Amino acid sequence: MTSTSTSATTAKPATPEQVLRAPKVALHEHLDGGVRPATVADIAEQIGHELPAAPDQLGLWFADAASSGSLPRYLETFEHTVAVMQRAEDLARVAKESVLDLAADGVVYAELRWAPEQHLAGGLSLPETVEAVQAGIDEGRAEARAEGTPIVVGQLLTAMRHAQHGLEIAELVVQYRDRGVCGFDIAGAEDGFPPILHLEAFEYLRRENAHFTIHAGEAFGLPSIWQAIQRCGADRLGHGVRIIDDIDLAAADGPRLGRLASYIRDKRIPLEMCPSSNLQTSAVPNMRSVADHPIGLLKDLGFRVTVNCDNRLMSGTTMSREMQLLVDAFGYGTDDLRWFTVNAMKSAFLPFDERLALINDVIKPRYAAL
Numbered sequence: 001m002t003s004t005s006t007s008a009t010t011a012k013p014a015t016p017e018q019v020l021r022a023p024k025v026a027l028h029e030h031l032d033g034g035v036r037p038a039t040v041a042d043i044a045e046q047i048g049h050e051l052p053a054a055p056d057q058l059g060l061w062f063a064d065a066a067s068s069g070s071l072p073r074y075l076e077t078f079e080h081t082v083a084v085m086q087r088a089e090d091l092a093r094v095a096k097e098s099v100l101d102l103a104a105d106g107v108v109y110a111e112l113r114w115a116p117e118q119h120l121a122g123g124l125s126l127p128e129t130v131e132a133v134q135a136g137i138d139e140g141r142a143e144a145r146a147e148g149t150p151i152v153v154g155q156l157l158t159a160m161r162h163a164q165h166g167l168e169i170a171e172l173v174v175q176y177r178d179r180g181v182c183g184f185d186i187a188g189a190e191d192g193f194p195p196i197l198h199l200e201a202f203e204y205l206r207r208e209n210a211h212f213t214i215h216a217g218e219a220f221g222l223p224s225i226w227q228a229i230q231r232c233g234a235d236r237l238g239h240g241v242r243i244i245d246d247i248d249l250a251a252a253d254g255p256r257l258g259r260l261a262s263y264i265r266d267k268r269i270p271l272e273m274c275p276s277s278n279l280q281t282s283a284v285p286n287m288r289s290v291a292d293h294p295i296g297l298l299k300d301l302g303f304r305v306t307v308n309c310d311n312r313l314m315s316g317t318t319m320s321r322e323m324q325l326l327v328d329a330f331g332y333g334t335d336d337l338r339w340f341t342v343n344a345m346k347s348a349f350l351p352f353d354e355r356l357a358l359i360n361d362v363i364k365p366r367y368a369a370l
């Protein structure tokens with residue numbers, strides 16, 4: 001097997017201070033999974049929504065309740081964040097605070113995904129929800145710029161895979177493509193809801209030359225990944241960890257890739273990996289810590305791997321913390337972290353020239369100065 005140049009470097013592990021200062025790129029970040037606990041408590045009180053824990057225990061409650069080892073149970077916790085995101089001002093507030101929190105953590109580019117169809121209970125229309133989130137993003141970006149931490153942010157509109165709004169949400173993506181929306185996604189319980197259920201939406205988006213990612217290979221295996229890529233035409237894979245099912249680790253001459261794993265590596269299809277989230281939902285059997293996560297192997301094999309939080313609230317995490325967990329588990333140095341970050345920026349749903357500018361004018365110089 002040919003060697004790759006991406007293995008963990010022999011350089012010193014990055015220090016916590018370097019990890020914090022490093023510029024980061026967040027491609028897989030749920031807006032309703034990154035609400036500040038204090039904001040959940042504050043809005044819940046205003047609207048009379050009953051919460052399962054006292055305000056000062058709420059962060060812990062989410063992390064604990066989301067750690068059951070099952071994706072459907074992990075997703076149940078979103079009931080409380082979605083409940084406090086039904087008014088335009090609350091959608092805007094949550095979006096603004098997310099942008100500020102990401103920028104303060106060193107994130108220079110983020111795509112925030114959320115499902116508009118889950119935010120209609122207060123009487124907003126689909127376009128109104130998108131505009132409310134965009135107003136919050138714009139405010140957050142202006143404030144972050146004034147604080148010296150500029151950040152570029154796009155919205156990804158998600159359709160829930162168990163529901164039937166895929167085409168409608170895809171149309172919303174195209175309608176708002178020049179007003180802050182950079183792509184589409186499907187999320188929710190994966191087992192029992194294959195990507196193909198939303199084929200009409202994906203075919204529409206391809207006709208419109210629009211971008212999309214699909215949660216696949218998180219709570220279901222290779223058929224889900226295969227469908228997402230070969231039937232639906234996904235640009236990227238949300239998680240995709242189960243691609244390891246197509247890699248033979250026992251082969252005498254080193255790991256041997258099956259046809260699907262080879263295709264994904266050869267085509268440089270980005271994997272949006274979320275180590276802490278995957279631990280909580282037991283996405284990979286027998287994973288006890290981040291050191292057991294396939295991200296180390298997939299990086300060594302040269303897949304286009306990126307690092308993400310998925311849900312900062314449910315995982316009690318940040319981009320810096322996810323990076324630090326990888327440093328602790330695999331000994332990564334700043335060159336490795338830069339490789340993940342450049343991979344993510346190359347894979348962003350942003351015009352090519354703008355991606356290049358962020359890589360050359362922001363990411364590389366800031367890594368060089370660490």
Ligand SMILES: O=c1[nH]cnc2c1ncn2[C@@H]1O[C@H](CO)[C@@H](O)[C@H]1O
Pocket residue numbers: 030031032033075078082113114115118158187188189215218277310311
């Ligand atoms: O990792 C995940 N896998 C599948 N679905 C998810 C994940 N994280 C969040 N959501 C789902 O996506 C919706 C829109 O943001 C959330 O409400 C949650 O139900």
Ligand SMILES: [Zn+2]
Pocket residue numbers: 028030187215238310
């Ligand atoms: Zn996700």
